[in-house]
Amino acid sequence: MKHGSNLITGIDRHLASWKSDDDPASGEFSDWIDTRGYPQLIVMDGGDIKFRGGPWNGIRFTGTANLKTNPYYNFTFVLNHREIYYQYNLINTSVLMRVVLQPNGSLDRLLWMDDKQEWSLYLTTQIDRCDQYAVCGPFGSCNIDSSPICVCLKGFEPTSPDQWRKTEWSQGCRHIQTLDCNPGEGFNKYSNLKLPDTRGSWYNQTMTLVECKKMCKSNCSCTAYTTTNISGTGSGCLLWFGNLTDIKRFAENGDTLYIRLSASELGTPGNEPGHDPENRSGDEDLELPVFGLSTIHKATNNFSINNKLGEGGFGPVYKAPLLRVPPR
Structure with missing residues (x-):
């Protein structure tokens, strides 16, 4: 089955949950390939986003680090002018497998255990609290291995410090220095991330990363950029405008994101209270070393x-x- 949209016929295939384990009436949850911007996987709870698997990065959905090559099935994502869909196919015909959106909203891949005559959980998309949609608010990064789990990205500070100290993170973070489209503005590189919500984003699948950076730099409303495909040497361009929401940090196998900062923010150490302690060496990730204006x-x-x-x-x-x- 193709999970996604046929742009010619208008057919959209998605998953819907049952009302309960023994009631097949339509439940509250649905699973879609959202095309309002660069396509991404989302699970909806009625009209609200419950979980966001993120956009396809050429290897997997950026928010599903556990979607890996395995001996049971392969998977692919197709994005062209006719269709946008995800699909998987069994490569081991001796097994039975299915993907189910459970009545509680959990998107699970199940494997049939013949000896036990039951379905066993093989993989689930929602692993921890950081998979809850936008738990850290705009410009906040969620890391389940940290305490507290939410930190502001480098160059940002809590929008409401009092709420932040109470672990109420929904208001997220804001720029320490307001962007004013100054030529001195640049980009800080973050690695091993789940890319932000792509609703309202812009993309081009043939541009290079250098061209992508140039386009973002020339547009004052562009807040971040990255490639659309990380396989091989990388390709494509994905641009964000406005707030960056629902960012999660992985220990490994995450994506790279370049976030726009003012010249002074680029020189701000990343280990002040409320800022990301894992990004202390963020300046080392830049293509060139950055110096403060006083030093220059x-x-x-x-x-x-x-x-x-x-x-x-x-x-x-x-x-x-x-x-x-x-x-x-």
Whole structure:
């Protein structure tokens, strides 16, 4: 079965839960490939999102790190001008398998155990509290291995510090320094993440990451970017506008996201209270080392004319003889 949409006929195939284990009437939960932006897997509780598996990254849905190559079935995702769908196929014909949206909203993959004559849980998408939709609010990152589980991303602070201290995280985080489309703004790189909610996002499957960064930088409302396909050398462009919501950190096998920050935010250490302690080395993930404005002032002798090398399309260029690049 194709789980998704036929864009030509308008047919949309999705899963719906039973009302209860023994009542096949329609329940409260449904499972969709949401196409309002870059397509992503979502489980709805009535009109609200309960769980978001995230967009397909060329290997798996970004929020389902446990969806891996195995001896029982293979899986694929198709996205073109005709269809958008997920599909899996058994490669071991001696087993029986099914995917069920349970009456409690859990999306489970079940394997038939012939010796016990029962269905056994093989895989479930919702593993811990960080799989609850947007538990840490906008610009918050959820890590089940941390205590508390919610932290603000680097360059952000709690929107409501009092609520944050009470572990009420729904209001999320805000920029420490407001973005103003200054040429000094750049991007901080985060690794091993579940990508944010892609509703309202924009994508292009043929662009390079360099082109993607350039497009995001040129649009003042663009807040983050990444590739759409991480397989091989990577390809495609995915842009976010506005708040970044429902981010989860994985220990490994997560995606990379580049978040727009002001020049001063790029120089902010990542281990202040309320900020992500796992991103202390965030500056080391940047393509180039980042220095604070005061350091550059000192290194160039307050932009002395004696240190001016010339001028180009981005403005004057200075040498900084006193600047020391930290070892990597």
